[in-house]
Amino acid sequence: MMILLLMPIIQIILFGFALTTEVKDTQVAVLVPTNDEASSRIIDKLNASAYFDVVARIHTTDEIQPVFRDAKAKLVVVFEDHFGEKLRHNGTAHIQLLADATDPNAATSFTFYASNIINSYQQELMGENKNPYQITPEVKMLFNPQMKSSFNFVPGVLGMIMLLICAMMTSIAIVREKEMGTMEILLVSPMKPIYIILSKITPYFVLSCVNFATIMVLSVFVLGVPIAGSFMSLVAVSLLYIFVSLSFGLLVSTITHSQQAAMLVSGMGLMIPVMLLSGMMFPIENMPLPLQFISNIVPAKWYIRAVKAIMIEGLGITSVLKEVGVLCLMGIVLVTISLKKFKVRLE
Amino acid sequence: MDKQNIQSESAISCKSINKTYDAIEALKGVDFEVERGEIFGIIGPDGAGKTTLFRILTTLILADSGTASVDGFDVVNDYKEIRKRVGYMPGKFSLYQDLTVEENLNFFATVFNTTIEENYELIKDIYQQIEPFKNRRAGKLSGGMKQKLALSCALIHKPSVLFLDEPTTGVDPVSRKEFWGMLKNLKAQGITILVSTPYMDEASLCDRIALIQNGQFLKIDTPKNIVSQYENKLLAVQSDNMYKLLNDLRASELTSNCFAFGDKHHVSVSSEQLSINNLKETLDKLGHTNIEIREIEPTIEDCFMQLSQK
Structure with missing residues (x-):
């Protein structure tokens, strides 16, 4: 009952304020080979705008890749050599905008806003000197040059389906045994309760592996999303994620007594956070701090990040160690709690 | 061992x-x-x-x-x-x-x-x-x-x-x-x-x-x-107006307790109270017709009823 009354309030607030696709305080790295007035003015303007936050300053092109890999910035602004000089003497200079296009919509907005800021600087210069200055921003979408949205949603769908199948179906399957009364008979048998649980989990484990395989096949051959990184590390990360989801389902099944309750808990506790807070639909960077903080406990967030890194950006497993670590930790915590809470009796 | x-x-x-x-x-x-x-x-x-x-x-x-x-x-x-x-x-x-x-x-x-x-x-x-x-x-x-x-x-x-x-x-x-x-x-x-x-x-x-x-x-x-340990005697009582009969039997001093039991009422009476003729007369006076009273063997249910009354 409370859920029915609270749901609209929470959703209105979430959608109204917290979850926006607007560009806000996006982290930007700048590559400035030669320091000069023009480049620092542009950097200041970027920084001063509400849209961007200049978080890193790099000096060579080799540093660009690590910036994206470590998710330090979503956009890298590359000034050409002797930018200010060229601008003063030739009247034209080039800026390259490199965006992480694994989320194509966000990438388009970033480059659009950045180009606008650069344009406005150009206007200012024109006003001062009446000389025709020309700064040409050149946009380059990294990792997803064709701007396919499937690059963004394949990892998202993976993250969601796995969680749904493993967590929701597992918890419902176990709770159904309780509801039907069959758990009562199974408990009064030599079968160890842990085997009962394992045998309930196995089919859904197999099912999610099959699902993983189908999603992979579909995304590679139908949607044309390549697996840029190592397939084995992708499989490894996915197995880890399945393990986390299964333990979540187990936890739900130990605290609920009816299929309806299990459905509600996994629906409210999983579906909505996964859709809203995993970064699948709404960029996490734009959320207020409390929500960003909460998003850290959504397993799907870490999984989707890892999948994006491996599958789209082609990075090795070493670059997603943090994500893997967090998922491991979540899995261990969830399994420990649910095994502790698991009852060998009815109550 | x-x-x-x-x-x-x-x-x-x-x-x-x-x-x-x-x-x-x-x-x-x-x-x-x-x-x-x-x-x-x-x-x-x-x-x-x-x-x-x-x-x-x-x-x-x-x-x-x-x-x-x-x-x-x-x-x-x-x-x-x-x-x-x-x-x-x-x-x-x-x-x-x-x-x-x-x-x-x-x-x-x-x-x-x-x-x-x-x-x-x-x-x-x-x-x-x-x-x-x-x-x-x-x-x-x-x-x-x-x-x-x-x-x-x-x-x-x-x-x-x-x-x-x-x-x-x-x-x-x-x-x-x-x-x-x-x-x-x-x-x-x-x-x-x-x-x-x-x-x-x-x-x-x-x-x-x-x-x-x-x-x-x-x-x-x-x-x-x-x-066999049933303390009282048990009577099965029947008349034309069963509902009134139940109330009258319960009010009567001649019975210990009384329960509706299928088409008859089972009436428990202690040995001192036991007098089928007395009971019949009393019920007659209360206006009951076609009265039938028989002493019966108690069943487990009668025993349960009696025990649960205590």
């Missing part, structure tokens, strides 16, 4: 078992012993605490206080041993409705690390009756057949103690009769049976019974003894 010890112990023993759910006292100090190889009936109305008692004995829930043992094993510490050697048939039909009869039996045989063949002798009589339907889904069986299947499944591992929680509730009279016949056969094979039922007429089929009400045992004895 241990084995000897266990053999000599009773099959089930309960010592001052208490169980409270929130504010409701489900069991208040239940004490009883069940001998090996006996059919022990727990007789009482719905909500008396029968299922709670069964769940405590089958290690499914923990009692708040008191100790209990089944087959010589403590229900709390040795629950794993108990789970290996008892058969349990819950009150609610709890088999897999979407599996067929045969699949259910096979499944439970596997769960108990045995095969249908191994203990087929034990369930043969029961299972043969449902074997023609072995490819039918359990959910599609009739009440009597479901219950036979559930009993087969509970017996598949040749349990030493069998717990049957209201096995005949919702089952037609013919199947009920058959069912009790089966229990007699199982008893002959040395299986101890604890059975609960709200039907008082089934009580006489048990070796010993316990009458339970509001979480307390009113009496434990053989059905015969319970009936």
Whole structure:
């Protein structure tokens, strides 16, 4: 009952304020080979705008890749050599905008806003000197040059389906045994309760592996999303994620007594956070701090990040160690709690 | 030596078992012993605490206080041993409705690390009756057949103690009769049976019974003894206006108590009060017609009514 009354309030607030696709305080790295007035003015303007936050300053092109890999910035602004000089003497200079296009919509907005800021600087210069200055921003979408949205949603769908199948179906399957009364008979048998649980989990484990395989096949051959990184590390990360989801389902099944309750808990506790807070639909960077903080406990967030890194950006497993670590930790915590809470009796 | 010890112990023993759910006292100090190889009936109305008692004995829930043992094993510490050697048939039909009869039996045989063949002798009589339907889904069986299947499944591992929680509730009279016949056969094979039922007429089929009400045992004895210990004389009274008759009988000083019992009223009268002619005259004066009064043998139900009044 409370859920029915609270749901609209929470959703209105979430959608109204917290979850926006607007560009806000996006982290930007700048590559400035030669320091000069023009480049620092542009950097200041970027920084001063509400849209961007200049978080890193790099000096060579080799540093660009690590910036994206470590998710330090979503956009890298590359000034050409002797930018200010060229601008003063030739009247034209080039800026390259490199965006992480694994989320194509966000990438388009970033480059659009950045180009606008650069344009406005150009206007200012024109006003001062009446000389025709020309700064040409050149946009380059990294990792997803064709701007396919499937690059963004394949990892998202993976993250969601796995969680749904493993967590929701597992918890419902176990709770159904309780509801039907069959758990009562199974408990009064030599079968160890842990085997009962394992045998309930196995089919859904197999099912999610099959699902993983189908999603992979579909995304590679139908949607044309390549697996840029190592397939084995992708499989490894996915197995880890399945393990986390299964333990979540187990936890739900130990605290609920009816299929309806299990459905509600996994629906409210999983579906909505996964859709809203995993970064699948709404960029996490734009959320207020409390929500960003909460998003850290959504397993799907870490999984989707890892999948994006491996599958789209082609990075090795070493670059997603943090994500893997967090998922491991979540899995261990969830399994420990649910095994502790698991009852060998009815109550 | 241990084995000897266990053999000599009773099959089930309960010592001052208490169980409270929130504010409701489900069991208040239940004490009883069940001998090996006996059919022990727990007789009482719905909500008396029968299922709670069964769940405590089958290690499914923990009692708040008191100790209990089944087959010589403590229900709390040795629950794993108990789970290996008892058969349990819950009150609610709890088999897999979407599996067929045969699949259910096979499944439970596997769960108990045995095969249908191994203990087929034990369930043969029961299972043969449902074997023609072995490819039918359990959910599609009739009440009597479901219950036979559930009993087969509970017996598949040749349990030493069998717990049957209201096995005949919702089952037609013919199947009920058959069912009790089966229990007699199982008893002959040395299986101890604890059975609960709200039907008082089934009580006489048990070796010993316990009458339970509001979480307390009113009496434990053989059905015969319970009936013979009925303190008063019992009369069956009938007239044209049964409702008025019930009220008049209850108000009358000539009777101890009175209950509607089918098409007659059962009236309990103490030996001093007993005077069929007096009672008839009194009722005549109150305007009753076609009065019929007969002295009858009390049934378990009469005993239960009397005991529960105390």
